[in-house]
Amino acid sequence: MPIPQEPPDLGFVLANALAGEQMIPAATWIGHASTLIQAGGLNVLTDPVFSQRVSPVSFAGPKRAQPPGISIEQLPHIDVVLVSHNHYDHLDRPSIKRLSRQPGGAPLFLMPLGLKNWLQKLGISNAVELDWWEHHVHRGTEFHFTPAQHWSGRSLNDRNKTLWGAWSVLGLDCHWFFSGDTGYSRDFIDTREHFAKRQTPELGGGFDVALIAVGACLPRWFMKEQHVDLHEAVQIHLDLGAKRSLGVHWGTFELADDPLDRPLHELSAARDGKGVAADDFFLLPVGGTGRIRKRAIKAL
Numbered sequence: 633m634p635i636p637q638e639p640p641d642l643g644f645v646l647a648n649a650l651a652g653e654q655m656i657p658a659a660t661w662i663g664h665a666s667t668l669i670q671a672g673g674l675n676v677l678t679d680p681v682f683s684q685r686v687s688p689v690s691f692a693g694p695k696r697a698q699p700p701g702i703s704i705e706q707l708p709h710i711d712v713v714l715v716s717h718n719h720y721d722h723l724d725r726p727s728i729k730r731l732s733r734q735p736g737g738a739p740l741f742l743m744p745l746g747l748k749n750w751l752q753k754l755g756i757s758n759a760v761e762l763d764w765w766e767h768h769v770h771r772g773t774e775f776h777f778t779p780a781q782h783w784s785g786r787s788l789n790d791r792n793k794t795l796w797g798a799w800s801v802l803g804l805d806c807h808w809f810f811s812g813d814t815g816y817s818r819d820f821i822d823t824r825e826h827f828a829k830r831q832t833p834e835l836g837g838g839f840d841v842a843l844i845a846v847g848a849c850l851p852r853w854f855m856k857e858q859h860v861d862l863h864e865a866v867q868i869h870l871d872l873g874a875k876r877s878l879g880v881h882w883g884t885f886e887l888a889d890d891p892l893d894r895p896l897h898e899l900s901a902a903r904d905g906k907g908v909a910a911d912d913f914f915l916l917p918v919g920g921t922g923r924i925r926k927r928a929i930k931a932l
Contacts, residue, residue, distance in 0.1 A: 672803030716812025847882025
């Protein structure tokens with residue numbers, strides 16, 4: 633089945649980028665793990681990959697199945713880039729370099745521990761690296777780096793020399809989560825419990841949206857420690873106490889044995905098996921935008 637695509641709603645995205653406190657929380661899926669999150673007056677990119685291939689070289693390796701939902705040239709000014717780990721399908725050197733040269737100045741790059749030196753070699757200094765459970769505040773929004781079960785490495789001799797993880801983002805109008813790559817673990821229960829005191833009923837409770845990886849998970853004997861399957865992804869949604877979750881990390885690059893369109897066919901059964909409504913764990917077409925219900929703005 634073809635991967636659903638739609639032209640990006642650039643009128644909404646660009647107007648929303650300039651709306652300041654009136655910004656409508658929204659997620660626009662660019663492809664794979666790359667998503668534009670607009671919330672708290674910030675434009676944030678997760679694991680931006682705009683290249684044709686995810687590989688050490690530009691002429692070989694997994695090739696993009698369709699163009700990015702929004703090109704770099706079409707993006708609004710990006711305030712923050714979040715990187716979950718250094719695998720080539722999540723940390724793309726050409727994309728990072730181009731974003732660092734965007735008109736109006738480079739975004740803030742938030743990275744796992746050990747990756748700041750990699751950026752410095754590209755001439756990028758506007759960066760902060762974090763260990764698990766550390767956080768950085770940017771223009772009133774808290775970016776917490778939280779644990780996940782995965783690994784890192786870009787060559788044969790640097791395995792696990794840098795950290796990997798997920799991001800928990802707490803803003804006045806939206807609390808959101810990005811899983812990066814992960815196997816299933818109790819890290820997501822720990823994350824919910826860690827922020828429980830911040831998710832009181834008067835603040836709306838829980839993450840308003842979670843971006844959870846749903847692809848590149850077969851064969852299970854090999855992938856289960858590093859990538860969740862659809863049933864585990866839905867369980868992460870429940871573990872986090874998320875109001876809604878968006879499936880990402882699928883439909884773009886062939887990285888494992890599962891077909892690119894597997895989530896289109898099997899997510900429904902995974903939701904049903906755990907009693908999760910269709911609207912509560914959903915997919916977007918490439919280029920599609922989903923609006924996120926804005927929480928009542930109160931002091932964090």
